[in-house]
Amino acid sequence: MARSSTPFQRVLISGGSGFVGAATARAFAEKHPECAITIIDLQPPGPTHVVPDSASFIRIDITNADETSKVLQQVRPDVVVHTAGIVPSLAERFGRRLKKHVWRVNVEGTRNMLEAAKGSGVDAFVYTSTCCVVTDDMRMPYPNIDEGWPTSPTSLIYGESKAAAEALVIQQSSDEMRTCAIRPSVLCGPGDYQLVPSIHACIAKRETPFVIGTGLNLWDVTYVTNIADAHVLGAENLMTSRTAAGEAFFIQNNEPITFRDFCLAIWAHFGHFPSFELHIPEGLAYLAGMVSEALTWISGGAATLSRGSVRDACAIRYANGEKARLILGYEARVGIEEGIRLSCEDYARRLGIELPSSSKQKEE
Amino acid sequence: MGLVGNILYYSIRPAELRSIIQWKVWHNPVHERNETDETETQKACFKFLDLTSRSFSAVIKELHPELLLPTTVFYLVLRGLDTIEDDTSIPLETKEPLLRNFKDILDQDGWTFDGNRPEEKDRELLVQFHNVVTEFKILKPAYQAIIKDITDKMGNGMADYVRKAALEDASVKSVDEYDLYCYYVAGLVGEGCTRLFVEAEFGNPALLKRPRLHKSMGLFLQKTNIIRDVREDNDDNRRFWPKAIWSKHVDNFDDLFKPEYREAALNCNSEMILNALEHVEDCLFYLAGLREQSVFNFCAIPQAMAIATLELCFRNPAMFERNIKITKGDACQLMMESTQNLRILCDVFRRYIRKIHKKNTPKDPNFLKISIVCGKVEKFIETIFPSQKAEDAKRRIEGAQTEEEAAKARQDAETRKDVFVMMALMGVFAFFITAIMVGIAWALGARFDLAWQELKRGNFSPQKPVKHSEL
Numbered sequence: 001m002a003r004s005s006t007p008f009q010r011v012l013i014s015g016g017s018g019f020v021g022a023a024t025a026r027a028f029a030e031k032h033p034e035c036a037i038t039i040i041d042l043q044p045p046g047p048t049h050v051v052p053d054s055a056s057f058i059r060i061d062i063t064n065a066d067e068t069s070k071v072l073q074q075v076r077p078d079v080v081v082h083t084a085g086i087v088p089s090l091a092e093r094f095g096r097r098l099k100k101h102v103w104r105v106n107v108e109g110t111r112n113m114l115e116a117a118k119g120s121g122v123d124a125f126v127y128t129s130t131c132c133v134v135t136d137d138m139r140m141p142y143p144n145i146d147e148g149w150p151t152s153p154t155s156l157i158y159g160e161s162k163a164a165a166e167a168l169v170i171q172q173s174s175d176e177m178r179t180c181a182i183r184p185s186v187l188c189g190p191g192d193y194q195l196v197p198s199i200h201a202c203i204a205k206r207e208t209p210f211v212i213g214t215g216l217n218l219w220d221v222t223y224v225t226n227i228a229d230a231h232v233l234g235a236e237n238l239m240t241s242r243t244a245a246g247e248a249f250f251i252q253n254n255e256p257i258t259f260r261d262f263c264l265a266i267w268a269h270f271g272h273f274p275s276f277e278l279h280i281p282e283g284l285a286y287l288a289g290m291v292s293e294a295l296t297w298i299s300g301g302a303a304t305l306s307r308g309s310v311r312d313a314c315a316i317r318y319a320n321g322e323k324a325r326l327i328l329g330y331e332a333r334v335g336i337e338e339g340i341r342l343s344c345e346d347y348a349r350r351l352g353i354e355l356p357s358s359s360k361q362k363e364e
Numbered sequence: 365m366g367l368v369g370n371i372l373y374y375s376i377r378p379a380e381l382r383s384i385i386q387w388k389v390w391h392n393p394v395h396e397r398n399e400t401d402e403t404e405t406q407k408a409c410f411k412f413l414d415l416t417s418r419s420f421s422a423v424i425k426e427l428h429p430e431l432l433l434p435t436t437v438f439y440l441v442l443r444g445l446d447t448i449e450d451d452t453s454i455p456l457e458t459k460e461p462l463l464r465n466f467k468d469i470l471d472q473d474g475w476t477f478d479g480n481r482p483e484e485k486d487r488e489l490l491v492q493f494h495n496v497v498t499e500f501k502i503l504k505p506a507y508q509a510i511i512k513d514i515t516d517k518m519g520n521g522m523a524d525y526v527r528k529a530a531l532e533d534a535s536v537k538s539v540d541e542y543d544l545y546c547y548y549v550a551g552l553v554g555e556g557c558t559r560l561f562v563e564a565e566f567g568n569p570a571l572l573k574r575p576r577l578h579k580s581m582g583l584f585l586q587k588t589n590i591i592r593d594v595r596e597d598n599d600d601n602r603r604f605w606p607k608a609i610w611s612k613h614v615d616n617f618d619d620l621f622k623p624e625y626r627e628a629a630l631n632c633n634s635e636m637i638l639n640a641l642e643h644v645e646d647c648l649f650y651l652a653g654l655r656e657q658s659v660f661n662f663c664a665i666p667q668a669m670a671i672a673t674l675e676l677c678f679r680n681p682a683m684f685e686r687n688i689k690i691t692k693g694d695a696c697q698l699m700m701e702s703t704q705n706l707r708i709l710c711d712v713f714r715r716y717i718r719k720i721h722k723k724n725t726p727k728d729p730n731f732l733k734i735s736i737v738c739g740k741v742e743k744f745i746e747t748i749f750p751s752q753k754a755e756d757a758k759r760r761i762e763g764a765q766t767e768e769e770a771a772k773a774r775q776d777a778e779t780r781k782d783v784f785v786m787m788a789l790m791g792v793f794a795f796f797i798t799a800i801m802v803g804i805a806w807a808l809g810a811r812f813d814l815a816w817q818e819l820k821r822g823n824f825s826p827q828k829p830v831k832h833s834e835l
Contacts, residue, residue: 140760144746148754150761216718218739256743258721261735268726318743337732 006032007239008124012077014062014113015084017041019191020128020184020227022049024081027228028235029054038075041084048191048350062109069116079235080117083128084109085165088158090198094308099157106161107168114172114179122177124238126231127169129181131220131250131319132159138308141316143218147248147323156308166248173246178238181248182230185319188339189224190346197347199266208267208274213282213314215260220252220318223339226332227251233328249324253336256318262340269344271356285310380693387696391703393426394658408495409436416443416486419669423662430564431659433499434507438556440489440496441470441515447490449522453481456530463523467516469493470500470508506563514556521548535603539639542606546586547579554582557663566656577653580646581663587640588670591633591677595621596687609635612729621684629684634728637674637720641737644671645744648713651706652748661703668702668712669695675716679723710745717741 011028015021016039025037029052037055044059045051058075060067062084072080086105092098110127117125135142136159137152151163166181173179188195202208230251237244267273289307324330334342348355374381402410413421413436424435448454448462458479469475475497477490489496500508525548528534536542558578561567571577590597590604597604603617613632614620620629647667654660672690677683690698701712721738724731806812 137761140757141752143751144743145757146754150754150758152761216721218742255736256739257732257735258739261721261724261726261732264726265732265735268731273726318739320743320747336736340732 006035007236008032008035008078010036010038010075010077011079011081011235012038012040012072012075013081013083014040015082015128016051016055016057017043017045017049018083019049019187019189019193019224021081021083022051022191023189023224023228024083024231025051025055027225027232028081031232038077040071062112063104065112065115068112069119072116072120072122076120077122079124079126079239080113080122081126081128081231081235082110082113082169083231084113085128085162086158087194090194090309093156093158093312094306096157102157103161103164106158107165110165110168114168118172118177124235125169125172125177125179126234126238127166127179127181128231129166129169129183129248130159130162131183131185131252131317132156133163133166133183133248134159135315135317136160138311138315141217142318143316144318144320145250146320147250170246170248178242178245180234180238180244180246182227182234183248183250183319184227184230185220185222185250185252185317187222187224187227188343190342192224192343192347195221196266196343199263200270200347202263203267203270203272208263208272209276209278211260211277211279212285212310213280215279216258217314217316218256218318219259219262219315220254220256221262221336221339222252223332223334223336223342225334226253226339229333230324230328230330233330237328243327247323247327249328249330250319250321251324251330252319252321253332253334253339254321255332255336257336259313265337265340266344269341269355270348282310282314285314374693377691377693380691380697383693383697383700387700391700394661394703395426395428395432397425397429397432405495405498406433408492409433409440409499412440412443412489412492412495416440416489419666423665426658427662428564428566428656428658431560431566434503434511434560435557435662437496437500437503438511438514438560441466441500441511442518442553443486444490444493444496445515445519445522447480447484447486448477449526451480451484453484454479456526459526460523463519463526466519467512470497470512470515473497473501507560510556510559510563514552514559518548518552521552536606538608539606542604542608542639543583545604546583546590550582550586551579552582554578554580561654561656561659566654566659568653568655571650571653577646577650580643581650581667584640584643584647585666585670587636587643588673591636591640592673592683592688594633595684605632605636609639626681626684630679630681631728631730633677633683634679634724634734635730637678638730638734638737640674641720641734641741644713644717644737644741648706648710648741648744648748651709657703660706664702664706664709665699668698668709671713671716672698675719678720679725679728707749710749714742714745 011032013021013025013028016025016037018041021039021041022045025039028035028037033054037052039045039051039055039057040060040062041057042059042061044057045055051057058071060071062068084105086098086102088098088102114125132155133151134145134149136155138155142149151166152159153163154160155163166183169179169181186195230249234244234249264274286307289305289310292305293307321330345355397410399407410421410425413424417439420439424439425432427435445463445466448459448466451459454462462477474494476493478487480487480490500511503511525534525545536545555575555578558567558571558581562569562572594605598617598621605617607617610617610620610632612635613628614625619625620632651660651664651667654663669690672694676688676690680688682688698712702709717738721735724734724738728734802812
């Protein structure tokens with residue numbers, strides 16, 4: 001990205017110690033080095049998600065409205081990037097146990113951020129939404145969707161809460177404070193604690209030969225720095241041409257691949273190749289998911305194999321990235337192939353293992 | 365394959381036989397050629413068309429009458445150029461000016477050429493080239509200009525190549541050189557055809573504003589041929605695979621054909637196919653811009669054959685041992701499917717893309733790239749023919765139903781009711797059978813009263829027999 005004259009002086013990033021927040025802080029620092037970055041989060045930035053040295057940190061809980069508004073009054077940013085939110089772990093994704101907690105952070109937290117931002121004269125508010133606002137309603141496939149597709153009020157706790165929060169953000173867009181929502185697909189990248197680790201874990205569990213469904217369903221995956229770029233582009237747009245005001249954008253690598261191939265590529269980096277392949281029809285897997293759910297219901301806890309996870313693995317979910325390209329000028333700077341390699345190398349480092357040399361040769 | 369062989373072959377592949385019969389019996393050309401009115405020179409041109417090309421003559425001869433002769437002449441002119449270029453017996457001093465000035469020959473009445481070696485297979489075309497010249501000169505001036513321009517560009521491109529081959533090394537090194545070579549021998553044909561179609565108002569003029577599209581049409585076909593014919597070309601001492609690609613997999617080009625390097629050869633082949641697949645999106649986009657059925661068929665048939673050929677070659681070790689070809693049955697089916705509309709053709713592409721995807725293996729260094737290009741094609745097809753629209757999704761979210769869905773729901777409810785009635789009937793049936801069996805047992809003296817008492821005491825199993833050894 002070319003360095004441009006900075007259309008803003010102070011940026012505040014909520015959830016800046018997290019996966020997306022820290023990457024966004026790095027992207028702002030790279031493209032606008034002269035702008036001051038403030039990170040607010042429950043936890044201070046750590047070694048997993050590195051933030052720029054220049055960024056200052058304030059510890060607050062955004063579910064506390066007074067505290068949030070006090071901090072914004074104190075920092076008085078031009079741009080707020082609201083990445084803070086809860087993504088339930090895979091085990092809790094399909095249940096409703098955490099509903100209250102998720103809604104409090106994702107919806108109430110967003111309401112507090114919006115009110116605080118309005119009260120302190122913020123010009124641009126960029127919200128980290130998710131493609132799940134549409135795709136968590138698992139009753140239908142989502143091939144090549146665009147922003148005209150409806151968000152679902154009744155899906156999974158995550159999608160529901162993010163959809164409600166996104167609606168608040170979009171409604172609040174005005175001439176004084178422009179808002180937009182960035183909807184990333186599933187993410188991977190250094191520090192990812194959900195996607196690559198859980199796919200890698202299949203090797204030890206000897207689950208790699210099993211393919212649920214046809215294995216032809218396409219998915220979007222996004223490398224984390226690309227999503228960070230999109231946040232910067234969103235902020236720039238809201239401060240200049242303002243064409244993104246009140247709009248939501250699907251952001252992804254725009255290289256949909258099958259979920260199976262994504263897994264195979266990760267396993268290949270770790271030197272694992274399934275020795276055979278067994279296709280399990282979706283119906284059968286769904287039934288097994290139901291049984292597993294029933295068993296864990298009796299024993300308590302959350303099921304790893306569930307009807308939801310089966311549907312997730314067989315889902316078709318990829319978006320058409322035209323709107324983001326036309327309005328934000330967004331293009332993925334890191335291709336998915338490189339993104340997967342970087343994610344695997346990072347995870348191998350965290351695990352303290354060496355990747356087989358074959359995957360290193362590919363780097364050239 | 366003899367008759368017996370054929371019978372055996374098709375008796376285990378009835379679907380192929382069906383395709384062949386369907387194509388031969390039910391295929392009607394969009395435009396039937398009227399042979400009775402043809403002049404002598406026209407007849408000669410069609411004769412040479414048949415002689416020089418098997419695959420193209422059929423599709424050319426079914427073209428709309430407006431384009432029939434322009435395309436035939438265009439094809440024969442390019443074939444003439446090719447015949448001069450291919451002939452290694454013609455010295456550079458003769459060959460180079462011939463190629464460079466071939467466009468002017470088109471205006472010279474009665475021009476013929478007998479300088480080809482006798483074994484050159486299309487020699488006769490040039491010996492009687494005056495027929496082509498005569499027909500060229502009575503074409504509409506606009507068509508003449510197009511044909512002349514392309515002949516000029518191709519002749520010069522070939523002359524450059526021949527010169528380079530004679531004076532230095534002409535082997536294809538970089539991927540750019542590979543693309544350039546394919547552009548001269550095939551991309552230009554795409555350009556010429558497109559200009560003819562647009563001139564005849566059978567193609568969207570926007571096709572000319574995106575030269576990348578028609579270039580891709582030609583390159584996709586040419587690259588497919590280069591991939592498929594690698595063995596045959598190598599046997600004839602010709603190499604078209606760019607060094608930039610093969611050197612990543614083997615040290616010497618000849619290693620590709622050695623059994624001990626089979627895995628490397630297949631990976632190299634994958635990379636070549638990946639390179640060709642990059643053009644698919646453009647090709648489908650291009651085909652969407654055609655407005656006349658016979659022109660669509662003319663363009664679509666070779667494209668469908670090409671994607672099927674790539675699928676056949678993908679991860680197929682046989683292609684390094686011999687020349688491989690798609691089966692006749694498949695070819696007939698493809699011809700049927702590519703002479704209807706873009707939607708059906710897209711289904712063909714999706715089918716073959718999925719087959720390629722299925723054969724893709726994570727051990728291949730280009731595994732992900734191939735997966736990504738397959739995904740891109742699927743996404744593109746979904747863009748032109750969406751399987752579900754945002755409006756449908758909205759309706760579903762709101763719970764509203766269309767007439768169709770409501771009818772389906774009613775039908776489902778009825779089916780469910782039927783199932784319940786059946787199950788109730790089965791229950792009644794089971795009850796009666798049980799009652800009868802219990803009744804018979806009772807009549808024969810079974811003591812249900814005792815059994816009931818034992819059960820109430822919690823004795824669910826019969827009493828254990830006394831073990832005599834304990835006595």
